[in-house]
Amino acid sequence: MASFPELASRIVVITGAAQGIGAETARHFAAQGAAIALFDIDSKNAKVVADAIAATGGRAKPITVDVTDEKSVAAAVAATVEAYGGIDILITCAGGYTRLAQVEDMPLDEWDRTIALNLRSAFLCSKAVIPHLKKSKAGRIIHVASISGRTVHASSSPAYGAAKAAVIQLTRFLAWELGPSNITANAVAPITTLTPRVAALRTEADVARIASQVPLRRLATPADHAQVMLFLASDGAAYLNGTVQDVNGGRVMM
Numbered sequence: 369m370a371s372f373p374e375l376a377s378r379i380v381v382i383t384g385a386a387q388g389i390g391a392e393t394a395r396h397f398a399a400q401g402a403a404i405a406l407f408d409i410d411s412k413n414a415k416v417v418a419d420a421i422a423a424t425g426g427r428a429k430p431i432t433v434d435v436t437d438e439k440s441v442a443a444a445v446a447a448t449v450e451a452y453g454g455i456d457i458l459i460t461c462a463g464g465y466t467r468l469a470q471v472e473d474m475p476l477d478e479w480d481r482t483i484a485l486n487l488r489s490a491f492l493c494s495k496a497v498i499p500h501l502k503k504s505k506a507g508r509i510i511h512v513a514s515i516s517g518r519t520v521h522a523s524s525s526p527a528y529g530a531a532k533a534a535v536i537q538l539t540r541f542l543a544w545e546l547g548p549s550n551i552t553a554n555a556v557a558p559i560t561t562l563t564p565r566v567a568a569l570r571t572e573a574d575v576a577r578i579a580s581q582v583p584l585r586r587l588a589t590p591a592d593h594a595q596v597m598l599f600l601a602s603d604g605a606a607y608l609n610g611t612v613q614d615v616n617g618g619r620v621m622m
């Protein structure tokens with residue numbers, strides 16, 4: 369793992385940190401010495417991740433939150449500031465969708481739930497941390513979008529793809545709005561990554577088919593994304609603002 373000593377003094381909120389890309393990102397930032405607030409609705413698994421980080425000498429605190437609920441997000445941000453004294457970095461990993469779908473057969477409540485989990489959550493968490501990032505020397509917002517927000521997939525969810533495209537545009541608005549406060553906002557757009565959620569959605573044949581379409585001939589690992597986010601948070605990325613990092617093995621080139 370690359371080393372970014374400046375991250376040792378940073379306080380990082382990671383949403384969706386109880387499993388998958390969020391948990392791996394938490395482990396990567398904790399290994400740099402950063403203090404992590406593990407935001408998740410799944411208290412049990414968030415504690416498992418926090419305990420594992422603590423066992424390796426890292427600093428991590430599980431914070432139970434529903435990232436689609438404004439009051440819950442406000443309480444979680446307040447708990448983070450009380451525990452650590454501030455917030456320097458927000459990483460929004462909470463997101464996803466529950467089934468492959470098409471517009472024609474999508475019930476409205478599934479559309480609304482998917483938009484809320486992926487887009488409303490990014491808005492609520494960004495808004496809640498802005499006053500704290502403004503007090504930081506090097507504020508950073510990193511939104512986890514998706515290749516589904518960059519192009520249209522044969523099999524995905526239109527609500528998910530639309531929400532992730534909107535997350536990318538929200539990122540650009542934040543980059544524009546917060547640049548004068550020395551806060552950068554960037555997005556990461558992962559390709560299919562073998563997390564527990566994805567393993568439940570995809571068959572082995574799906575995985576082989578997707579890998580065969582990637583120039584690097586493999587699916588992403590959570591660590592592929594975590595390493596890019598470490599760099600985005602580092603001092604070396606201070607002048608990257610409003611970008612989308614397409615962590616997709618070259619599957620889609622924009």
Ligand SMILES: NC(=O)c1ccc[n+]([C@@H]2O[C@H](COP(=O)([O-])OP(=O)(O)OC[C@H]3O[C@@H](n4cnc5c(N)ncnc54)[C@H](O)[C@@H]3O)[C@@H](O)[C@H]2O)c1
Binds near residue numbers: 388389562566
């Ligand atoms: N895994 C992939 O293939 C892939 C590909 C592209 C983009 N992404 C994006 O990366 C991010 C992480 O994906 P993943 O596969 O690691 O996810 P995951 O499903 O493994 O984990 C998501 C986490 O978010 C938490 N969560 C769900 N709803 C919540 C809520 N309302 N409030 C708080 N926490 C909540 C869950 O408890 C879980 O811990 C998501 O935004 C996803 O859309 C993933």
